[in-house]
Amino acid sequence: MKNKITIIGGGLAGWAAASIFSENGYLVDIFDKKNQNFGSQQISPNGWSALTNLIDIKKIKPFFNPFNKILIKYMDINQRVELLCNFNVDNEDINYGSIERESIIKLLKDNALKNNSIKIYNSYIKHIIPDNGTNKIIDDNENIFESKSIVGADSINGISRKFVIGSGGKSKNKKVFRGISFNNSSYQLARNSLQLIITFNGHFVIYPTIINKKNATNYIFVPTDDRFFPPIIHNKILSYLIPNDIEWKMTFSATISEQNNVIHKNGVFLIGDAGTSMPPHTAQAGNQILEDAVFIKKSLQEKNNFNQMVNMFIKQRYLKNNIIAKKSAVVGKILSAQKLIGTLRNLSLKSYGNDFVESILNPIWTSNVNK
Numbered sequence: 001m002k003n004k005i006t007i008i009g010g011g012l013a014g015w016a017a018a019s020i021f022s023e024n025g026y027l028v029d030i031f032d033k034k035n036q037n038f039g040s041q042q043i044s045p046n047g048w049s050a051l052t053n054l055i056d057i058k059k060i061k062p063f064f065n066p067f068n069k070i071l072i073k074y075m076d077i078n079q080r081v082e083l084l085c086n087f088n089v090d091n092e093d094i095n096y097g098s099i100e101r102e103s104i105i106k107l108l109k110d111n112a113l114k115n116n117s118i119k120i121y122n123s124y125i126k127h128i129i130p131d132n133g134t135n136k137i138i139d140d141n142e143n144i145f146e147s148k149s150i151v152g153a154d155s156i157n158g159i160s161r162k163f164v165i166g167s168g169g170k171s172k173n174k175k176v177f178r179g180i181s182f183n184n185s186s187y188q189l190a191r192n193s194l195q196l197i198i199t200f201n202g203h204f205v206i207y208p209t210i211i212n213k214k215n216a217t218n219y220i221f222v223p224t225d226d227r228f229f230p231p232i233i234h235n236k237i238l239s240y241l242i243p244n245d246i247e248w249k250m251t252f253s254a255t256i257s258e259q260n261n262v263i264h265k266n267g268v269f270l271i272g273d274a275g276t277s278m279p280p281h282t283a284q285a286g287n288q289i290l291e292d293a294v295f296i297k298k299s300l301q302e303k304n305n306f307n308q309m310v311n312m313f314i315k316q317r318y319l320k321n322n323i324i325a326k327k328s329a330v331v332g333k334i335l336s337a338q339k340l341i342g343t344l345r346n347l348s349l350k351s352y353g354n355d356f357v358e359s360i361l362n363p364i365w366t367s368n369v370n371k
């Protein structure tokens with residue numbers, strides 16, 4: 001008889017899990033109702049190599065928009081812009097760029113569905129109830145299912161995280177604004193680079209991408225305080241890069257204070273945002289989900305069962321996610337510094353910016369973060 005798992009959540013983590021479990025002989029039930037993926041995300045070299053381990057590289061390439069540099073700039077209150085650092089990533093061994101979130105999920109989903117062992121339920125799980133060594137799960141159509149092995153991929157405020165961590169697992173979220181523009185001048189100005197523009201009330205992250213086969217520019221604005229909004233751009237030249245008609249969507253991101261060390265209880269194993277609260281500042285949450293998937297895939301290929309795989313993950317992999325989450329929180333603090341510390345940050349970035357970016361990103365990008 002085939003092994004069976006239940007996946008709660010059909011986002012990046014859920015479909016990455018569906019893909020690897022179905023490839024390794026599992027019957028998979030996956031529950032989700034309204035995945036709302038929006039915009040693009042950065043794929044760093046570690047994420048790229050993980051992704052190419054999960055999906056045929058030829059299928060990924062048409063969706064991938066590479067970058068060859070990271071520019072860090074400072075915009076003062078009068079909207080004068082100064083370049084602080086120009087970090088070159090133009091190396092043919094490095095794949096760094098962006099991919100539309102919906103495309104990456106579709107690629108994983110197509111890969112999973114190839115195996116004919118997936119059952120998709122268009123419903124939300126409302127309850128998980130432990131019952132004699134197994135779990136009863138109840139969806140919002142009042143259907144009751146039974147599952148011994150559950151992958152909780154329903155993000156930071158999902159039912160799985162509540163089940164594993166308890167009510168203390170409720171996450172405090174931070175506001176992050178996200179937007180897309182199909183404006184050609186913005187795309188031309190954003191082309192081939194990731195630009196980080198630090199301002200007096202938050203920072204922009206701007207990069208080119210491909211949305212629905214069209215060239216686009218992806219915008220993120222991380223306010224230093226939840227009361228702040230993306231500033232209106234008065235500087236004429238800058239307004240070509242950051243047009244004032246961007247429709248900003250308010251999204252939420254995890255904060256480090258919500259970190260926990262429990263990701264497994266009664267056969268419910270948390271992955272993705274449900275498992276690790278990762279602040280967005282090193283753009284690693286999604287990349288680490290892909291690395292996690294490769295880890296799980298390898299463990300299943302080595303013929304470990306679900307519980308053995310979970311134990312291996314907790315011992316060998318989870319620490320890394322926590323280290324990156326902490327690093328991301330530190331980067332966020334540096335980027336949001338104001339006044340004297342902000343001035344010192346700018347001076348340091350002008351003198352040692354390349355060394356700084358390299359010291360943060362290199363260990364993560366080469367998957368050597370434990371060092």
Ligand SMILES: Cc1cc2nc3c(=O)[nH]c(=O)nc-3n(C[C@H](O)[C@H](O)[C@H](O)COP(=O)(O)OP(=O)(O)OC[C@H]3O[C@@H](n4cnc5c(N)ncnc54)[C@H](O)[C@@H]3O)c2cc1C
Binds near residue numbers: 032101251286
């Ligand atoms: C716009 C944006 C840009 C980002 N940029 C980057 C980046 O540049 N680099 C990077 O590495 N990461 C980035 N991230 C983070 C990364 O995309 C996320 O970490 C990743 O998508 C999380 O995947 P997930 O599957 O854990 O959660 P989600 O994608 O949130 O999926 C969770 C799913 O669970 C479903 N669900 C919730 N509750 C239930 C329930 N009770 N029953 C059934 N289903 C349920 C939801 O409908 C949802 O579909 C970005 C995130 C966003 C939002």
